[in-house]
Amino acid sequence: MTGPVATTITTTINGAEHRIDRADGRMLLDVLRDDLGLTGAKYGCGMAQCGACTVLVDGRPARACVLRTGRVAGRNITTLEGLAEPDGRLHPVQQAFLECEGAQCGYCLNGMVMTTLALLADTPAPTEAEIRDALRHNLCRCGTHTEIIASARRAAELMGDRNA
Amino acid sequence: MTEQFKMDAPATDRRLDGMAQGLVGAPLDRPEGPLKVSGTATYADEYRLENLAHGMLVRAPGNSGRVRLANRDAVAAMPGVLAVIHDPRLLRNPAQGTANKAPVQDANEAHYLGQPVALVVAESFEHARHAAHALKIELEGGTPRPVDPETAAIEPQSSKGLDQGDLDRAMTEAVHAVDVTYRTPSHSSAPMEPHASIAQWDGENLTLRGSYQMLKYNRNELADALGIHPDRVRILAPYVGGGFGSKLGLAPEAVAAAIAAKETGRPVSVALTRPQVFETTMRRSETRQRIRLAADAEGRLAGIGQAALVSNLPGEVFAEPVLQATHFLYAGENRRLSLDLARVHRLCAGSVRAPGEAVGITVLECAMDELAEAAGIDPVELRRRNIPEKDPESGKEFSSRRFREALDSGAEAFGWSDRPATRSRREGEWWIGYGMASAARVNVLMESRARVTLAPDGSAKVETDMTDIGTGTYAILGQIAGEMLGLPRDRVEVVLGDTDLPPASGSGGSWGAASSGTSVYVACQAIRAQLAERLGVAETELTLKDGQAVFDNRTETLAEILKGDEIAKEGHVLPGDTSKAVRQATFGAYFVEVAVNGVTGETRVRRMHGSFAAGRILNAKTARSQCLGGMIFGIGMALTEELAFDDRDGHVANHNLAEYHIPVNADVPQITVELLEERDDWASPLQAKGIGELGICGAAGAIVNAIHNATGVRVRDFPATLDKVIAGL
Ligand code: FES
Ligand code: FES
Numbered sequence: 001m002t003g004p005v006a007t008t009i010t011t012t013i014n015g016a017e018h019r020i021d022r023a024d025g026r027m028l029l030d031v032l033r034d035d036l037g038l039t040g041a042k043y044g045c046g047m048a049q050c051g052a053c054t055v056l057v058d059g060r061p062a063r064a065c066v067l068r069t070g071r072v073a074g075r076n077i078t079t080l081e082g083l084a085e086p087d088g089r090l091h092p093v094q095q096a097f098l099e100c101e102g103a104q105c106g107y108c109l110n111g112m113v114m115t116t117l118a119l120l121a122d123t124p125a126p127t128e129a130e131i132r133d134a135l136r137h138n139l140c141r142c143g144t145h146t147e148i149i150a151s152a153r154r155a156a157e158l159m160g161d162r163n164a
Numbered sequence: 165m166t167e168q169f170k171m172d173a174p175a176t177d178r179r180l181d182g183m184a185q186g187l188v189g190a191p192l193d194r195p196e197g198p199l200k201v202s203g204t205a206t207y208a209d210e211y212r213l214e215n216l217a218h219g220m221l222v223r224a225p226g227n228s229g230r231v232r233l234a235n236r237d238a239v240a241a242m243p244g245v246l247a248v249i250h251d252p253r254l255l256r257n258p259a260q261g262t263a264n265k266a267p268v269q270d271a272n273e274a275h276y277l278g279q280p281v282a283l284v285v286a287e288s289f290e291h292a293r294h295a296a297h298a299l300k301i302e303l304e305g306g307t308p309r310p311v312d313p314e315t316a317a318i319e320p321q322s323s324k325g326l327d328q329g330d331l332d333r334a335m336t337e338a339v340h341a342v343d344v345t346y347r348t349p350s351h352s353s354a355p356m357e358p359h360a361s362i363a364q365w366d367g368e369n370l371t372l373r374g375s376y377q378m379l380k381y382n383r384n385e386l387a388d389a390l391g392i393h394p395d396r397v398r399i400l401a402p403y404v405g406g407g408f409g410s411k412l413g414l415a416p417e418a419v420a421a422a423i424a425a426k427e428t429g430r431p432v433s434v435a436l437t438r439p440q441v442f443e444t445t446m447r448r449s450e451t452r453q454r455i456r457l458a459a460d461a462e463g464r465l466a467g468i469g470q471a472a473l474v475s476n477l478p479g480e481v482f483a484e485p486v487l488q489a490t491h492f493l494y495a496g497e498n499r500r501l502s503l504d505l506a507r508v509h510r511l512c513a514g515s516v517r518a519p520g521e522a523v524g525i526t527v528l529e530c531a532m533d534e535l536a537e538a539a540g541i542d543p544v545e546l547r548r549r550n551i552p553e554k555d556p557e558s559g560k561e562f563s564s565r566r567f568r569e570a571l572d573s574g575a576e577a578f579g580w581s582d583r584p585a586t587r588s589r590r591e592g593e594w595w596i597g598y599g600m601a602s603a604a605r606v607n608v609l610m611e612s613r614a615r616v617t618l619a620p621d622g623s624a625k626v627e628t629d630m631t632d633i634g635t636g637t638y639a640i641l642g643q644i645a646g647e648m649l650g651l652p653r654d655r656v657e658v659v660l661g662d663t664d665l666p667p668a669s670g671s672g673g674s675w676g677a678a679s680s681g682t683s684v685y686v687a688c689q690a691i692r693a694q695l696a697e698r699l700g701v702a703e704t705e706l707t708l709k710d711g712q713a714v715f716d717n718r719t720e721t722l723a724e725i726l727k728g729d730e731i732a733k734e735g736h737v738l739p740g741d742t743s744k745a746v747r748q749a750t751f752g753a754y755f756v757e758v759a760v761n762g763v764t765g766e767t768r769v770r771r772m773h774g775s776f777a778a779g780r781i782l783n784a785k786t787a788r789s790q791c792l793g794g795m796i797f798g799i800g801m802a803l804t805e806e807l808a809f810d811d812r813d814g815h816v817a818n819h820n821l822a823e824y825h826i827p828v829n830a831d832v833p834q835i836t837v838e839l840l841e842e843r844d845d846w847a848s849p850l851q852a853k854g855i856g857e858l859g860i861c862g863a864a865g866a867i868v869n870a871i872h873n874a875t876g877v878r879v880r881d882f883p884a885t886l887d888k889v890i891a892g893l
């Protein structure tokens with residue numbers, strides 16, 4: 001492992017352009033949380049095993065805990081904080097997780113919401129099997145699985161309403 | 165003004181049933197949901213304080229010897245490094261739940277591989293991690309130490325055991341006898357939020373933002389570890405990303421952060437990495453359990469034996485309380501229960517969700533399934549026949565026990581009557597089977613305090629250092645206050661997780677909701693009394709609803725009654741005589757359908773049902789989630805979870821989530837939960853008992869029993885991984 005190296009990149013996070021110093025040798029998750037105060041994405045394992053740190057990079061779910069910040073130069077990053085409307089109105093996927101009680105402790109929630117969002121972008125009306133498949137690598141220790149699947153199903157409905 | 169209430173007599177008045185607001189029991193959403201879903205609920209390591217430095221713990225590379233930091237100066241000189249801390253106050257073991265004082269502290273001598281012995285503090289997390297990797301720890305003069313419970317020195321725990329009647333004789337005279345030995349491996353709580361602490365000093369006063377379950381105890385543990393007065397310590401934990409026992413007692417990162425912050429004069433964050441969570445926080449002890457059951461021709465038990473072996477580090481008093489619910493679940497005059505503790509140099513053993521019953525009842529329920537098979541009796545019927553009239557050891561009455569109803573109602577809901585004969589139903593490659601098990605967990609009320617303030621505008625605020633670790637505390641405390649004071653839920657604010665507030669029971673042992681809930685209830689009772697006094701009516705004549713008081717055919721708003729005053733009361737509940745007068749426990753039953761692949765031995769849980777009775781349910785939604793969570797823990801226990809220890813030095817070989825397998829969506833089927841209506845007057849004035857752990861207390865047994873029904877294979881060595889199943893197919 002090497003220590004931090006002074007490299008500067010620019011990237012777009014939740015619609016705003018950011019200049020990030022010391023980009024190399026640092027993971028995107030640490031930059032988001034430590035430098036930018038965007039703590040929606042969580043550290044759960046640091047080894048791409050749990051999904052708590054999920055963000056979207058150009059719309060695709062990515063595990064920020066293993067994503068070297070240098071790799072996201074010029075990309076478009078969306079975090080949980082970027083989902084709600086400017087007036088604070090929740091995104092339909094967030095709304096769905098709220099309605100269906102898709103969190104107990106709430107620590108896995110970021111990953112569940114972001115992964116569901118990415119799923120629905122590709123597959124607006126997923127089957128239950130497709131939902132389970134999309135979320136199969138997101139861990140939850142509280143055992144909220146049943147409510148999380150219900151939340152994802154509800155999210156598809158709400159997104160459908162919005163797009164109708 | 166503090167209102168004290170001691171639980172000395174059954175609360176037969178059932179006041180909550182007579183209240184008008186209709187909040188208690190309702191399936192209301194968590195009020196903190198919007199914060200969680202938007203990423204603005206602040207967990208421990210989410211305060212970016214000015215000038216924050218980062219610390220990384222460094223572990224002992226072996227389980228014996230004097231610790232030497234071989235290249236301390238070189239590491240201290242690395243870029244960004246602020247300090248290398250090797251302080252005798254660092255915790256050797258995490259504190260056990262409710263310890264209330266510092267656990268063993270020793271950074272100079274290694275006792276288990278993974279023990280934190282140093283902390284590297286640096287400008288950034290990356291600098292700290294880099295330097296921590298570079299720090300060389302050497303152990304001098306170590307000797308080989310026992311790491312295997314099967315060969316280690318044993319300390320019998322005779323106070324936990326019992327020898328009643330003559331079990332040997334009962335076994336000889338039994339028509340149907342079962343004598344089997346099961347093994348369960350060590351488990352990790354593995355909460356999704358790793359332990360993390362941010363320490364900040366203001367002069368001699370310490371503020372710690374941590375991820376903890378029991379702040380009143382944690383504060384004393386931290387103060388004791390640092391050698392300062394508890395008044396100088398404040399702990400904040402408004403949101404906790406799961407605990408499951410691992411955050412009951414103080415863990416090493418908190419003390420390390422506090423020492424580092426003092427030494428550097430800066431706030432310091434110490435967050436455990438996932439491997440560190442596996443290596444330095446509590447494990448559930450592995451168990452070896454010999455179960456003996458002696459029954460007559462009808463399956464009525466004449467004797468029960470459970471002889472368990474568990475382990476812990478030398479000096480630790482915690483011994484997985486395997487026998488806890490075996491003492492009272494089933495009848496049988498001849499009973500021999502014993503618990504042995506092996507001393508091994510593996511990481512510290514302590515509480516993991518439902519210590520005792522999670523493994524003790526699971527194994528007992530597997531043995532009961534074996535008895536049902538031997539006696540040719542339906543497993544549900546076997547349980548029904550062995551429900552004791554009173555506590556079979558003490559002769560005490562049960563406080564409330566809808567165990568039979570849970571068995572019957574669960575069997576009905578699941579469709580148990582359609583259970584196939586052993587190894588008889590096949591769908592393609594898959595063998596299909598049903599299994600069931602009983603659930604039981606002891607119930608406890610703990611001391612707890614909360615302050616409730618009714619503001620002049622008729623809104624209320626509940627304040628206590630109680631935690632919400634995902635359990636639903638924010639929801640239920642607001643519901644209780646709203647119910648008692650006649651306020652809609654959104655007129656009650658709940659503030660938690662701050663040791664500056666009245667000290668609560670903490671979250672653990674399933675006692676949090678009933679204990680902290682009672683303290684809120686008691687405070688609200690006192691407020692009601694004062695309102696009644698102002699109106700000149702008896703408190704019992706007062707109906708409070710939607711911010712209004714109705715009495716003597718009159719109606720006044722709370723604001724009118726308060727006339728600009730506020731009423732603040734502290735409720736203080738203490739356990740009392742009812743904890744000894746009767747046997748208090750929660751009960752239930754699990755039903756499971758599995759499919760076992762005849763070629764690979766792989767088990768899929770197809771559906772699962774649980775019926776539970778735990779006194780009054782305070783919030784049907786959060787209670788259900790807790791039960792589901794417990795049952796899903798049970799799926800992990802049954803099929804995948806096992807901490808693997810190295811034979812040579814006892815280290816955790818699978819210290820990450822890719823190798824320690826907790827259940828994922830692909831493992832979790834359709835699960836249904838039924839909460840039976842019950843009131844337990846002896847448990848609390850809310851008539852509520854604990855529910856946070858009941859869902860795991862036997863669940864894994866139902867799954868393993870279903871595997872047997874499907875395939876005829878008995879797996880007596882948890883988890884039932886495919887290699888063990890296929891060996892018998
Ligand atoms: S923290 Fe990134 S996957 Fe676990
Ligand atoms: S809700 Fe706690 S980890 Fe998923």
